[in-house]
Amino acid sequence: xxxxxxxxxxxxxxxxxxxxxxxxxxxxxxxxxxxxxxxxxxxxxxxxxxxxxxxxxxxxxxxxxxxxxxxxxxxxxxxxxxxxxxxxxxxxxxxxxxxxxxxxxxxxxxxxxxxxxxxxxxxxxxxxxxxxxxxxxxxxxxxxxxxxxxxxxxxxxxxxxxxxxxxxxxxxxxxxxxxxxxxxxxxxxxxxxxxxxx
Amino acid sequence: xxxxxxxxxxxxxxxxxxxxxxxxxxxxxxxxxxxxxxxxxxxxxxxxxxxxxxxxxxxxxxxxxxxxxxxxxxxxxxxxxxxxxxxxxxxxxxxxxxxxxxxxxxxxxxxxxxxxxxxxxxxxxxxxxxxxxxxxxxxxxxxxxxxxxxxxxxxxxxxxxxxxxxxxxxxxxxxxxxxxxxxxxxxxxxxxxxxxxx
DNA sequence: CTGTACATATATCGGACCGATATATGCGGT
DNA sequence: ACCGCATATATCGGTCCGATATATGTACAG
Numbered sequence: 001x002x003x004x005x006x007x008x009x010x011x012x013x014x015x016x017x018x019x020x021x022x023x024x025x026x027x028x029x030x031x032x033x034x035x036x037x038x039x040x041x042x043x044x045x046x047x048x049x050x051x052x053x054x055x056x057x058x059x060x061x062x063x064x065x066x067x068x069x070x071x072x073x074x075x076x077x078x079x080x081x082x083x084x085x086x087x088x089x090x091x092x093x094x095x096x097x098x099x100x101x102x103x104x105x106x107x108x109x110x111x112x113x114x115x116x117x118x119x120x121x122x123x124x125x126x127x128x129x130x131x132x133x134x135x136x137x138x139x140x141x142x143x144x145x146x147x148x149x150x151x152x153x154x155x156x157x158x159x160x161x162x163x164x165x166x167x168x169x170x171x172x173x174x175x176x177x178x179x180x181x182x183x184x185x186x187x188x189x190x191x192x193x194x195x196x197x198x
Numbered sequence: 199x200x201x202x203x204x205x206x207x208x209x210x211x212x213x214x215x216x217x218x219x220x221x222x223x224x225x226x227x228x229x230x231x232x233x234x235x236x237x238x239x240x241x242x243x244x245x246x247x248x249x250x251x252x253x254x255x256x257x258x259x260x261x262x263x264x265x266x267x268x269x270x271x272x273x274x275x276x277x278x279x280x281x282x283x284x285x286x287x288x289x290x291x292x293x294x295x296x297x298x299x300x301x302x303x304x305x306x307x308x309x310x311x312x313x314x315x316x317x318x319x320x321x322x323x324x325x326x327x328x329x330x331x332x333x334x335x336x337x338x339x340x341x342x343x344x345x346x347x348x349x350x351x352x353x354x355x356x357x358x359x360x361x362x363x364x365x366x367x368x369x370x371x372x373x374x375x376x377x378x379x380x381x382x383x384x385x386x387x388x389x390x391x392x393x394x395x396x
Numbered sequence: 397c398t399g400t401a402c403a404t405a406t407a408t409c410g411g412a413c414c415g416a417t418a419t420a421t422g423c424g425g426t
Numbered sequence: 427a428c429c430g431c432a433t434a435t436a437t438c439g440g441t442c443c444g445a446t447a448t449a450t451g452t453a454c455a456g
Contacts (some may be wrong), residue, residue, distance in 0.1 A: 002413075018434050026330050027342060031349060033287070038413045040436060062423045065434065087444055088412080089231070089316030091289075097349070102205050103341035125228030143301035144225060150359055151229060151295070154352065161348055200442075236442045238407060261450045263405065285415055286441080295399050 001086075001095045002034060002042050007051065007070055007078035008102040014055040014069035017043055027101060032094055043068060051077050082106060083114065092121065108173045112166060119162045126155050199284075199293045200232060200240050205249065205268055205276040206300040212253040212267035215241055225299060230292055241266060249275050280304060281312065290319065308373045313364045317357060324353050 008060050009015060009023050017040050024034045046052045051074035055067045070078070082102055086095065096118055129152045140148070207213060207221050215238050222232045244250045249272035253265045268276070280300055284293065294316055299310050326351045338346070 016434075018432095024332065027338070027346065029326035029330050030353065035414050035416095036289075036435075037415070037437075042412090063434070090233075090443060091413090099346050101342045101345050104339045128454095129228035132227050136224065140225070141302045144299045146363065147295050147298050148225065155228065155357075156353075157352075157355070161351075165344065216403095232445050233445095234406075235408075235444070238405095240441090261405070287397075288414060289442090 001088075001091065001098055002038055003046065003051075004078070004081040004095075004102070005034070005098050006042060006046065007041075007081065008098075008105075010052055010068060010070040011075065011078060011105070014067050016065050016067045027071060027095060046074070050074075066164050079105065083110060085117065098101075108169055108176075112169050112173075115162055115166045115169065119159060119166070122155055122159050122162065126152065126159070129155065199286075199289065199296055200236050201249075201295050202241065202276070202279040202293075202300070203232070204237075204244065205272050205279065206296075206303070208250055208268040209273065209276060209303070210264060212265050214263050214265045226295060227294075229295060244272070248272075277303065278325065281308060283315065306367055306374075308346065310364060310367050310371075313360055317360045317364070320353055320357050320360070324350065324357070327353065 005024055006020060009020055015023070017036075020043075021034050021036065021039055024032065041050065047054065047068065050071060052068040053071050055069040057064065057066055082099060082105065088095070099114070103114075106114070129148055133148055133152070136148075137145070199219065203222055204218060205217065207218055212281065213221070215234075218241075219232050219237055222230065228318055241250065245252065245266065248269060250266040251269050253267040255264055284290075286293070297312065301312075304312070327346055331346055331350070334346075335343070
């Protein structure tokens, strides 16, 4: 996730570590505050791997400031990271937010594909919550129940939000099609439970 | 967080590791799937620290099954963990869900205090998002903007949900007061930005 | 009865990211 | 001249993760 965020920001313009942390704090402020304990080691690792490169060092005397820029290799890796489904589902929500923030770098079809994959993920979560609600409705106390029910509501409204984004993206694609003179129609199944893995 | 969850579940009844993982998967299913790589080492650590104790081991031959129960010490630690504000703000949302699921073990006043602390946390997040929106409204593209705006909406609706829980809890407290013959009124400030740390 | 697929149960591994903290330098105010 | 704060980089121990290994019980098809 951090790797994706770093490459995405450096793609816009070269920066040093501290600057990266402020940029991230800005756009994802309330949701993800990157730790220096992750940032600087990761930057060095990315340099070692050739995905970023030093653009300028600070002066030999006085305050140092290591500015990094993205490399050709880094650009490739960035686009891969942007599309991949990572193993770590624990911080999947945060990861999706980061991915979405860089969606402008993806072609419309890929955007729709990723939005639908996310929709499938949330649909699965909704089913899992419903299963729990069915089986534990009686046993659970007020607060444990409130947790589940709020989770359900929040997930549902997230799905609706995603549907809006998908509709919007399709509309844009459609318009682009018309402008080119073609009146092609689109048939793309909206994935539901368990289908998004196929 | 895991420590809190384990102690809370063992407080209800003794269990072995695998059983704990299923229980957790049930109530917080879509949001937190505990990893064995955390669970078993943590169980052993808690045993070492005397917060849990083996209730029964499996047979010497055949399949083993190590059932743990909570100790007196563990009960104390549990109530502390339930109320403490941990350093880790990164997974604060998940942590609050876990805490809330065990709210029945706290007295009403403490519940209200924790709900208001959470409210303050979310109010701060909302302010952070608003700051970002103000300063980056122009620069940001559609999707980066959508991330922030959706974050804002979701945070707002979380706050409203919390307000409902707080109102509810106060009403219950009030009723209890009346039943005891006293008609005491409550004056408790709802914390807003930056005040929750004081 | 025998295979065999699946749930149960415990354990270990490397890795990602965290918060706290240390250590400097530059800068605005007093 | 001094202080406090933002800037800038670095390292530490710790939590939790997913993948994987290794068994045992159990249901069920051939």
